[in-house]
Amino acid sequence: MKKTTEEKMKTLLAKYTYPPVEVTIPILEKAGRGEEELASQIHEIDVSILSGLMKIFDLKEKNMRTVAKIFGVLLSYYGQKYEPLVLSENRFSLSVSDCPMLHVGKNVNVATRSKYCDVLCSSTAKALAKLVLGDSSRCSWDKALIRDGRKCTVAFELVKSK
Amino acid sequence: MNRSTRFLSALLLGASFFAIFLAWRTATAPMDFADLKTVLTTTTATFGSLLGIITAGLMFTHGKFSELASELGEKTPHYISDTLPLEKIQTIGNNLLALRKSFSILITQSTVEEEKELYRRVIGKSSSIYIDFAILSDLKLKQQGLAETDLMISGMDPQLYPAYKKERHRVKKEWQILATIKQVVDTWEGSTTLVMEKNEKRTSLQQDLRSSISLLGLKEKLDKNSKQVCAEAEEILNELAEDLTKIGGQLRQERIPQLLSQMEQANTIRGNYFYFALAFIATPLFINLLVLPQLSIGTASFFQPVISITSSLSVMGIAFLLLYISKILNV
Numbered sequence: 293m294k295k296t297t298e299e300k301m302k303t304l305l306a307k308y309t310y311p312p313v314e315v316t317i318p319i320l321e322k323a324g325r326g327e328e329e330l331a332s333q334i335h336e337i338d339v340s341i342l343s344g345l346m347k348i349f350d351l352k353e354k355n356m357r358t359v360a361k362i363f364g365v366l367l368s369y370y371g372q373k374y375e376p377l378v379l380s381e382n383r384f385s386l387s388v389s390d391c392p393m394l395h396v397g398k399n400v401n402v403a404t405r406s407k408y409c410d411v412l413c414s415s416t417a418k419a420l421a422k423l424v425l426g427d428s429s430r431c432s433w434d435k436a437l438i439r440d441g442r443k444c445t446v447a448f449e450l451v452k453s454k
Numbered sequence: 455m456n457r458s459t460r461f462l463s464a465l466l467l468g469a470s471f472f473a474i475f476l477a478w479r480t481a482t483a484p485m486d487f488a489d490l491k492t493v494l495t496t497t498t499a500t501f502g503s504l505l506g507i508i509t510a511g512l513m514f515t516h517g518k519f520s521e522l523a524s525e526l527g528e529k530t531p532h533y534i535s536d537t538l539p540l541e542k543i544q545t546i547g548n549n550l551l552a553l554r555k556s557f558s559i560l561i562t563q564s565t566v567e568e569e570k571e572l573y574r575r576v577i578g579k580s581s582s583i584y585i586d587f588a589i590l591s592d593l594k595l596k597q598q599g600l601a602e603t604d605l606m607i608s609g610m611d612p613q614l615y616p617a618y619k620k621e622r623h624r625v626k627k628e629w630q631i632l633a634t635i636k637q638v639v640d641t642w643e644g645s646t647t648l649v650m651e652k653n654e655k656r657t658s659l660q661q662d663l664r665s666s667i668s669l670l671g672l673k674e675k676l677d678k679n680s681k682q683v684c685a686e687a688e689e690i691l692n693e694l695a696e697d698l699t700k701i702g703g704q705l706r707q708e709r710i711p712q713l714l715s716q717m718e719q720a721n722t723i724r725g726n727y728f729y730f731a732l733a734f735i736a737t738p739l740f741i742n743l744l745v746l747p748q749l750s751i752g753t754a755s756f757f758q759p760v761i762s763i764t765s766s767l768s769v770m771g772i773a774f775l776l777l778y779i780s781k782i783l784n785v
Contacts, residue, residue, distance in 0.1 A: 306695075309664035311672050315568040319673070322566055329675040333668075397568060 297348055304344040305369055308337045313392045317400055317408055331411050338419035341366070346423065354424050356384040359448055362424075377445065385447035391437045405438045413446070425450065472766075507775050514779065515724055522717050526629035529708060533635060534594050537704060540605075543591050546697055547606050549690045550584040553577075556683050557666070572666055579641050579659035584609075585618045586638045589625055629717065632710050639702040642694070663691050728778055735771035 295303070311333065320326040345351070345365060351358045360379050363386060367374045377385040392412065393405045417431035430449045437444040557573045557580075564570050588606035595605065610618060625634060644658035657665075670684035705711060 306660070306664065309661075309668045311668040312572065312665045315566070315572050315665070315669055316672065318566045318568050319669075323676060326672070326676050329672060333672050333675070337668075 300348045301345070301365075301369070304341065304348065308340045308344075310334060310337055313408060313412070314396045317396050317404065321400075321404060327407070327411055330408075331415050334412060334415040335419055338416050339422065342419050342423050354426070356381060356425075356448065356450070358424050359420055360384050360386075362420075375443070378447075382450040382452075383447065385445060387443040387445050388437070389443050391444055393438055402438060406435055409433070409435055409438060417448075420448070428452070507772065511728065511775055511779055515720070515728070518720055519717075522713060522720070523627070523629050526632050526710070526713055526717070529710065530628050530631050531597075533632065534590070534597055537701060538590060538594065538635075540591070540594065542697060543587050543594070544605070546694065547584060547587050547591075547609060549694055550580045550587070551609050553580045553663075553687070553690055554584075556686055560666075560683060569669070572662060572669070575657065575662045576659065576666055579662065581614055581617070583638050583641050583659065585614065585621050586634050586641075588618050589622050589634055590631065592622065593625070593631055629714075632705075633714050633717075635701065636705060636711055636714055639698060639705055642698045643702055660691070660695065663687065667691065723778065735767075737767060 311330070316330060320330060342362060345362055346358070349361065349365070351361060356379060360376065363374070363384075364376075367388065372388055372390045374386050374388045377387055391409070393409050396405065396408075413431070413433045417429075420431070421427060421429045425448065428451050430451050431447070432449075433446045434441075434444060436442070554577050557576045561570050561573045561577075564573065584606070588610070591606050592604065607615065607618070625631065640658075642659050644656070644661065667684055667687050670687065674684055
């Protein structure tokens with residue numbers, strides 16, 4: 293029997309699970325190493341999930357619209373509230389009101405949260421650059437949620453080469 | 455006590471105080487014995503009508519319950535005999551015990567509290583599903599004339615057995631077998647009921663297991679010790695996913711979660727509203743019909759406020775019954 297899109301998505305997202313940051317961070321902090329390993333594992337998972345989603349939703353165009361769609365699907369699946377801000381040919385930005393770093397233990401300080409926020413976000417940005425936007429893309433995140441802000445803004449940009 | 459019950463209780467309390475206040479305000483006014491008799495006769499007639507409504511409510515609830523119970527009862531034997539063959543129950547049981555064992559070892563090896571907590575969750579949920587399958591196995595064997603075989607009890611440890619006894623004692627009706635199966639599926643894949651309020655995020659066993667495997671995969675890169683456990687857990691996860699997801703899919707296809715949710719709702723309504731309404735009717739009935747007629751004219755006049763209060767209470771009783779019936783109709 294042919295699987296529906298929902299079933300395919302469920303199977304894909306169940307197959308590739310991110311290590312829980314609220315557990316991973318204390319372990320790596322205690323070991324004093326392992327960030328590179330975490331980054332490479334997250335990157336592998338991101339690439340598998342993103343390419344899987346592109347296949348399921350038949351997203352062949354390599355542009356900001358595809359990035360927006362993928363982000364929408366992923367954030368909704370993980371129950372995160374988000375608000376699209378800008379969607380143009382060269383730019384896509386959105387604000388999120390939840391972040392995995394908010395769910396780590398209170399004993400984890402802001403500097404550590406910030407460090408792992410970079411690990412997570414840069415892995416996803418790399419995966420999106422690899423699969424959709426190419427090397428001319430840049431991704432930025434303002435870490436506002438970690439600093440007690442209400443929303444964090446994530447932006448993707450296409451930088452024109454000189 | 456949920457929010458609506460709290461609101462209704464507060465409303466009733468407020469209404470009672472208002473009735474007392476009104477009664478106190480009119481208590482000083484003189485009252486004729488004939489008027490008092492009229493009040494008593496009217497109250498008696500009101501109570502007669504109320505009893506009629508109660509009977510109708512009871513019959514209606516009974517009908518609704520029978521309808522749902524028979525619909526679920528018809529489906530139960532098929533689940534017991536076809537969907538859950540004994541070999542499958544045993545395989546699932548063995549996998550759950552293996553999980554418990556592996557993750558207990560992982561807890562002793564870990565020094566990080568958050569990691570221990572994740573493994574504890576896996577053990578807790580595996581135990582819960584094991585208990586549910588032990589109940590199902592017991593009922594299945596009984597149904598097939600093999601009573602007191604206790605196939606899965608031998609695999610239980612001293613902590614698991616009391617929990618099993620308690621849960622087993624709870625399952626008395628045929629439809630509760632399906633509720634037990636649903637509980638298994640919910641523990642495994644998380645409740646799929648549409649929940650609008652996401653206040654409490656409870657993870658499923660499947661989710662915890664996948665997170666643990668992912669974590670062990672990362673630890674594997676740091677040290678090689680967790681390799682074997684990770685592979686074992688992954689194999690068990692795949693086997694459990696195949697068996698339990700199939701059961702869950704069948705439950706949803708036959709609308710069992712919806713039917714069980716209706717039963718649960720009906721049960722809550724009966725508990726929250728019906729007995730509450732009954733108490734509000736029984737109390738004034740007792741006072742107005744048994745206590746007040748025994749009193750002399752003077753004492754009855756003195757108790758005039760009581761009549762006002764009990765009459766108010768009986769009006770509230772009617773309101774409750776109507777609310778109750780409307781809730782039942784919406785189940």
